[in-house]
Amino acid sequence: MTKIEEFQALGLTEVTLEAIREKGFEEPSPIQKLTIPTFLKDENDIIAQAQTGTGKTAAFGLPILERITARKGQKPQALILVPTRELALQVMEELISLNRKKIAVSAIYGGASMSEQLRRIAKGIDIVVGTPGRVLDHIRRGTIDFSELRWLVLDEADEMLDMGFIEDMEEIMAATNDTKRTMLFSATMPARISSLSKKYMHDTEILRVESKQMTADLTDQIYFEVRESDKFDALTRIIDIEPDFYGIVFARTKVGVDEIVNRLLERGYAAEGLHGDVSQAQREKTLRKFKKKQVNILVATDVAARGIDVNNLTHVINYSLPQDSESYVHRIGRTGRAGNEGTAITFISPSEYRQFTAMRKAVKSDIRKQQLPSAEDVIAIRRQKIKDELQAVVTGEQLVDNYHSMASEILAEYDPAVALAALLKMAFKNDLEQDNYPEIRSFSVDRKGTARLFIAVGRFDGFTPGKLVEMLKRETGLYDKKIDDVRVMDSFSFVTVPFKDAEMVTKKLNRLSRGDKPLAEISTDGNAPAGEDKRNERRGRNHTRSERRMPERERRGPLRNFESKSKRDSRKRK
Ligand code: ADP
Ligand code: MG
DSSP, X not given: OOOHHHHHHTTOOHHHHHHHHHHTOOSOOHHHHHHHHHHHTTOOEEEEEOOTTSOHHHHHHHHHHHXXXXXXXXXXXXXXXXXXXXXHHHHHHHHHHTOOSOOOEEEEOTTSOHHHHHHHHHHOXXXXXXXXXXHHHHHHHTOSOOTTOSEEEETTHHHHHHTTOHHHHHHHHHHSOTTSEEEEEESSOOHHHHHHHHHHOOSEEEEEOOOOOOOOOSXXXXXXXXXXXXXXXXXXXXXXXXXXXXXXEEOSSHHHHHHHHHHHHHTTOOEEEEXXXXXXXXXXXXXXXXXXXSSOEEEEOHHHHTTOOOOOOSEEEESSOOSSHHHHHHHHTTTSGGGOOOEEEEEEOGGGHHHHHHHHHHSOSOOEEOOOOOHHHHHHHHHXXXXXXXXXXXXXXXXXXXXXXXXXXXXXXXXXXXXXXXXXXXXXXXXXXXXXXXXXXXXXXXXXSEEEEEESOOGGGTOOHHHHHHHHHHHHXXXXXGOEEEEEOXXXXXXXXXXXXXXXXXXXXXXXXXSSSOSEEEEOSSOSOXXXXXXXXXXXXXXXXXXXXXXXXXXXXXXXXXXXXXXXXXXXXX
């Protein structure tokens, strides 16, 4: 029942299919169905349009990885232009996660150390993912040779145009070989895109997935901002406070489904999972149990949930965002059926925010933001539930005789309150203790919520995530709790801090760097004002110049203490 054959039918072969299996994609998204076969015909240039979050990266990534052979040490075969650093990293990660052929994939963008980039370029890159400014910088300096490109991809083309990269893009297109094929991917199609394509693309095939406007009125729609790592606890809180939770939890991949089910089972919830690898027999069994409410939580992928006709769900939970607004409406439509009102809950992690904003615009109904129930609330409700259940048993006929006599024996020996407390402890362990509810830190990503900071030091400077946090705390006085999503790469890092602190943090950090090269910059996470990244990129180009002038030690300023031992050693050797 797995639909890997659908990927195969698009023209992908075993190595690529293996990567898809491991990644956990169940079936190609609509834009992938359209573009992959056209791409693999090796004939036309392509313009592809589909909403944000519909898998456009894999739509060009899979056929490139299908066709390419590693030839490290020579000229790049593919260049993917993206508007921002963050997107460059995202695209690079998606490609690496699908790479089974040892293809060298690397990201090149402004603000990062030029010398480190030059080292990587010298080693050989097969696929370059880059921002226009920095890529052009390399072209002009002659440090990278794009004369043997097979593919040029303009990803998120509308955003690149919005950010004013048009001239850079044109210059890059003109500077690369004529024999390459050009692919343009975009969520929207402003007129400027067609004039660009007329000038620089040939035999262009336009492929488009229309996004339908749909509404789901009967459903109460809310969302919670919650970190990826807190999603599971958020889910259990929601289930715990519902008197009769009966719902489907949607995950994006098979791996995701299995993980959520296992964790729920571990915690004693009645949950089962459905995804493409579940056999037909098992699927039917699970659905029977779910319909009879022997299992009240069904965890499923979109594909596996298709065709399930259950009407009276209290909840649909989007543990991960759906692929597009259409699947969102399909998912949540399962609660509002037949006049029943239900609640649709969507979890949004910082990295999903960008897609969520786009989706929210396309879904015409209102999705309200809410706060997660606190641990105290959950405990109070669970206590009440236990009392209610007790009452039901006491007044029911189920009070079986053999327990009656056992109760008398126990009461003869212990104080009643002590005995009952001990029994509760046996039944519920420490489930109802505050400590058992890990803190779910709140964050907020509205226009003023959080900011992603780009920090120009990384592993090569001796930093680990722990050390970076330590340095931030020491230098800026931020609390642990406010520093999040720390990612330390070779020569730079990203952290998320509250927006209101971002300016202070960058100011303090930049005071540390004596040169004119800023140590920290506010980066875009899709919410920062447009143009910010363009500016960063421009500044990025400037630092690269100053970088060349300034000896490394000075540039690093007081942070040189963090320089790794290996690096110091290598310098001594020189
Ligand atoms: P876009 O570029 O269209 O905004 P992305 O390429 O960033 O979308 O994809 C969004 C998410 O969807 C990524 O996490 C990606 O791994 C996932 N994805 C892509 N293709 C599929 C698929 N066929 N099935 C499930 N998830 C997919
Ligand atoms: Mg994209």
